[in-house]
Amino acid sequence: MTDWRPVRRTRTFEDVLAQIERRIAEDGLTAGDRLPAERSLAEQLGVSRSSVREAMRVLETLGVVSSQVGRGPDAGAVLTSRPDTALTDLLRLHLGLASLELREVIDTRLMIERWAATRAATAGADTSGLAAALAGMDAARSAEEFVEHDTAFHCALADASGNRLISAIMRSLRDTMRRYSVEAVTRLGDTSVLRADHERILAAVQAGDAEEAATAVAEHLAHAYPSLS
Amino acid sequence: MTDWRPVRRTRTFEDVLAQIERRIAEDGLTAGDRLPAERSLAEQLGVSRSSVREAMRVLETLGVVSSQVGRGPDAGAVLTSRPDTALTDLLRLHLGLASLELREVIDTRLMIERWAATRAATAGADTSGLAAALAGMDAARSAEEFVEHDTAFHCALADASGNRLISAIMRSLRDTMRRYSVEAVTRLGDTSVLRADHERILAAVQAGDAEEAATAVAEHLAHAYPSLS
DNA sequence: GATTCGATATGGTCTGACCATATTGTGGTC
DNA sequence: GACCACAATATGGTCAGACCATATCGAATC
Numbered sequence: 357m358t359d360w361r362p363v364r365r366t367r368t369f370e371d372v373l374a375q376i377e378r379r380i381a382e383d384g385l386t387a388g389d390r391l392p393a394e395r396s397l398a399e400q401l402g403v404s405r406s407s408v409r410e411a412m413r414v415l416e417t418l419g420v421v422s423s424q425v426g427r428g429p430d431a432g433a434v435l436t437s438r439p440d441t442a443l444t445d446l447l448r449l450h451l452g453l454a455s456l457e458l459r460e461v462i463d464t465r466l467m468i469e470r471w472a473a474t475r476a477a478t479a480g481a482d483t484s485g486l487a488a489a490l491a492g493m494d495a496a497r498s499a500e501e502f503v504e505h506d507t508a509f510h511c512a513l514a515d516a517s518g519n520r521l522i523s524a525i526m527r528s529l530r531d532t533m534r535r536y537s538v539e540a541v542t543r544l545g546d547t548s549v550l551r552a553d554h555e556r557i558l559a560a561v562q563a564g565d566a567e568e569a570a571t572a573v574a575e576h577l578a579h580a581y582p583s584l585s
Numbered sequence: 586m587t588d589w590r591p592v593r594r595t596r597t598f599e600d601v602l603a604q605i606e607r608r609i610a611e612d613g614l615t616a617g618d619r620l621p622a623e624r625s626l627a628e629q630l631g632v633s634r635s636s637v638r639e640a641m642r643v644l645e646t647l648g649v650v651s652s653q654v655g656r657g658p659d660a661g662a663v664l665t666s667r668p669d670t671a672l673t674d675l676l677r678l679h680l681g682l683a684s685l686e687l688r689e690v691i692d693t694r695l696m697i698e699r700w701a702a703t704r705a706a707t708a709g710a711d712t713s714g715l716a717a718a719l720a721g722m723d724a725a726r727s728a729e730e731f732v733e734h735d736t737a738f739h740c741a742l743a744d745a746s747g748n749r750l751i752s753a754i755m756r757s758l759r760d761t762m763r764r765y766s767v768e769a770v771t772r773l774g775d776t777s778v779l780r781a782d783h784e785r786i787l788a789a790v791q792a793g794d795a796e797e798a799a800t801a802v803a804e805h806l807a808h809a810y811p812s813l814s
Numbered sequence: 815g816a817t818t819c820g821a822t823a824t825g826g827t828c829t830g831a832c833c834a835t836a837t838t839g840t841g842g843t844c
Numbered sequence: 845g846a847c848c849a850c851a852a853t854a855t856g857g858t859c860a861g862a863c864c865a866t867a868t869c870g871a872a873t874c
Binding site: 410 | 610644
């Protein structure tokens with residue numbers, strides 16, 4: 357009974373993962389670089405191709421590689437940087453499992469937007485993306501199209517914070533909420549309130565008024581999702 | 586040349602994923618429930634076991650299932666809810682790929698902590714977890730141990746916000762930063778400043794002073810990571 | 815009733831094969 | 845020499861079947 361350890365023997369594909377991660381770190385690989393082919397990697401590491409493939413699935417799920425079939429410079433496993441798609445999958449599944457609620461997602465979004473608006477206002481960020489999205493909202497002829505440009509506006513705001521992690525979280529939150537946003541806009545009917553909110557946010561950011569920007573964002577979300585305030 | 590579509594044929598394991606996700610939604614499965622065995626699932630869906638296994642790797646990576654070998658009620662693929670481990674893997678890999686920088690991680694942490702402190706203060710949250718972590722920090726005899734309890738303090742603060750998504754992000758951020766935190770504490774030498782910060786945060790939360798809590802958290806992070814302020 | 819030990823269900827791994835796809839090389843044609 | 849058709853090839857995607865390790869279950873035994 358002594359010397360018992362609750363460890364789980366590391367599976368082969370986990371070992372492969374560790375090796376790949378090590379290689380990424382040691383060789384300083386970044387997005388765009390290619391990984392060896394599956395068969396080659398399997399031979400190098402002395403494991404079966406199945407194990408390499410399972411490791412690839414993990415890396416692909418985490419938005420770190422993208423596999424392309426065929427031949428040539430673009431084929432094979434290429435390192436990418438798609439944290440947002442990974443986060444989107446994560447949120448969707450955990451919402452489905454009821455281990456997360458929509459309320460928490462929207463709450464998180466409010467946190468990020470307030471932060472981003474504050475940052476953008478104080479940093480005097482470039483607001484061309486925001487203005488473009490605003491124009492797109494004017495031209496929208498359906499709830500789906502409106503939400504599309506609305507999303508672009510808010511993602512541009514997150515991008516303006518200059519923090520890629522926060523941008524990625526924001527994008528995935530919006531992707532996750534897309535369906536609910538369309539519902540909310542449809543239910544709302546008149547989108548002029550939302551348009552006015554966006555103009556107010558943009559004006560505050562351009563004026564460098566962080567406090568006003570944060571307040572405007574919070575009120576905007578309250579308008580868009582009145583049931584959750 | 587006409588009729589070209591940039592779609593990628595959906596791979597078999599992606600179809601398996603969709604089927605499992607559908608089943609989760611339709612049957613209302615939640616954490617703790619079991620999925621059919623791999624062989625059984627493969628037969629039901631008319632695919633090979635390899636494809637089922639690749640789908641399982643994805644679900645496991647996203648913190649949605651946990652596979653146990655053996656036989657009995659606990660064996661097989663069990664639905665779980667571990668978004669934080671998935672997020673930790675995601676952050677670690679993207680940091681390694683240089684598609685994220687530590688600065689952005691700490692910045693995000695500041696955002697969350699300010700938010701959580703504000704929430705905890707205004708909501709009059711239970712502070713027993715915070716006090717316990719504070720006591721643990723007093724008893725710490727190494728930088729590692731100190732960071733361990735420091736992490737517990739900040740995670741307890743996030744938990745107090747009542748938002749599981751924010752808690753999960755907080756935990757993964759801390760997990761990702763563990764190594765750097767230990768370095769930072771070691772370099773700092775004297776931890777009394779950090780202890781005092783924590784006491785100040787705790788007091789502000791207990792007093793329900795949101796503004797003071799947010800300020801205290803921000804200054805605390807500035808103390809802990811002076812190079813990034 | 816308790817113990818022992820084989821049967822069994824489950825995930826983990828491997829091998830080897832075949833398919834689909836996309837590029838590359840090659841040879842013929844003009 | 846330029847161009848085009850087509851075979852060769854490298855790559856990921858899938859499958860079938862086997863074997864192993866592990867953990868429980870169950871029946872025979874004490």
